Amino acid sequence: MLYQLKFLSVFLLLSLSLNAWSTNQHPDVEDVCQKVGSKLASVSIKECLSNRYFSPRYYSVNGKAILETHFPANEDNPDAPRILFIGGIHGDEYSSVSVTFKWLNTLRKHHSGAFDWHFLPVLNPDGLLQRRSxxxxxxxxxxxxxxxxxxxxxxxLEHWQKSAKKRLRYYPGHAPLSEPESRVIHELIDDYKPTVIVSVHAPHGILDFDGGIQPPRKLGPLHLRQLGTYPGSLGNYGWFVKNIPVVTIELPYAGIMPKKHDIDRMWTDLVRWLKYKAKRKPSAVASANGESGNVVK
Ligand SMILES: [Zn+2]
Incomplete structure (x- = not known):
């Protein structure tokens, strides 16, 4: 009996500490998740905290943690395509953050290890987490x-100053990469060497693409409509400077969630396209393995 009690107490202690470990997040991560869950009707605090985030490596202008969560490819698949996934680069496009969290829920349940995923669900926390985003x-x-x-x-900057649409909301900053949030992407492109970048926006209800491979024709209800790129945009930088295809998902409404069925279809179509079209370049594989490879451009 005594032995059984001892066993039970050890078991309880162990499960308690495991629980604490599995929900324990860095305080700066918890703070952002609390605020995201309070701000967005479609994302709960618990849902945000269900992902395991890196101890923060990057912060916004106002010192909020930039959330990063990673789903590694299978160890026996070192050449698996790497997908850098960005939600909420624009702080007032609520659905782009909410839908990214829905896709993270899907990935937690169904991650197969066929791809390596790196998610930044809230790239612009200062823009989002204020009274008027x-x-x-x-x-x-x-x-x-x-x-x-x-x-x-x-x-x-020159382009913006000359533009007829010179509006404050498109102000590009005094110089490229002047902002810590855009430098995160710049650094991750160099360190993580993504095969494809996916960025989620709203409210144009289309799919845009910059890259030299065949784009997806559609993602769920969103059809391909290539809009061309603006100087300083991620699509322009990712493809024309770094030679990495960029998928830009423009959800139909900033403040209204797509139907669950459509959220699932967009994800399935994206994964199917990645499966057939996303291949790591031999140069990227070689340099990630510590060899020097010729960059194919
Ligand atoms: Zn946007």
Whole structure:
């Protein structure tokens, strides 16, 4: 009996500590999840905290943690395509953050290990987590115009100053990569070497694509409509500067969630397209393995 009691107490202690370990997140991560869950009707605090995040490596202008969560490929599949997935680069596009969390729920249940996923579900926490959310970050910069433009494109600031649509919400910042949030993407492109970048926006209700491979024709209800790129945008930088295809998902409404059925179809179509079209370049595989490879451009 005594032995059984001892066994039971050890078991209880062990399960308690395991529980604490599995829900324990860095306080800065918890803070962001609390605020995201309070701000967005479609994402609960618990749901946000269900993902296991990195101890924060990056912070926004106002010192909020940039959430990062990772789903590794199977160990026997070192050449698996790497997908860098970004939600909420624009802080007032609520659905782009909420839908990204729904896809994270799917991935937690069904991650097969065929791909390596790196998710930043809330890239612009300062824009989102304020009373009136804004497209821009805390320095009033449109992060999706704050990247390095391709050589044949004009400087983003010059372009904005000349543009008839010169509006504050598209302000690209005084120089490319002036903002910590866009530098996160810049650093991850160099360190993580993604095969494909996926970025979620709203409210244009289409699918946009920059890249040299065949784009997806549609993702669920969203049909391909290539809009062309703006200097300083992620699509321009990712493909024309870094040679990485960029899938831009434009959900139909910023403040209304797509139907569950459509959220699932978009995900299934994306994964199917990745399966057939996303291949790591031999150069990326070689350099990630510590060898020097010739960059194929
Ligand atoms: Zn947007």
């Amino acid at each position: 804004s497209r821009v970050n805390a320095n009033k910069v449109d992060l999706n115009r704050n990247f390095i433009p391709a050589p044949e494109f004009p400087e983003p």
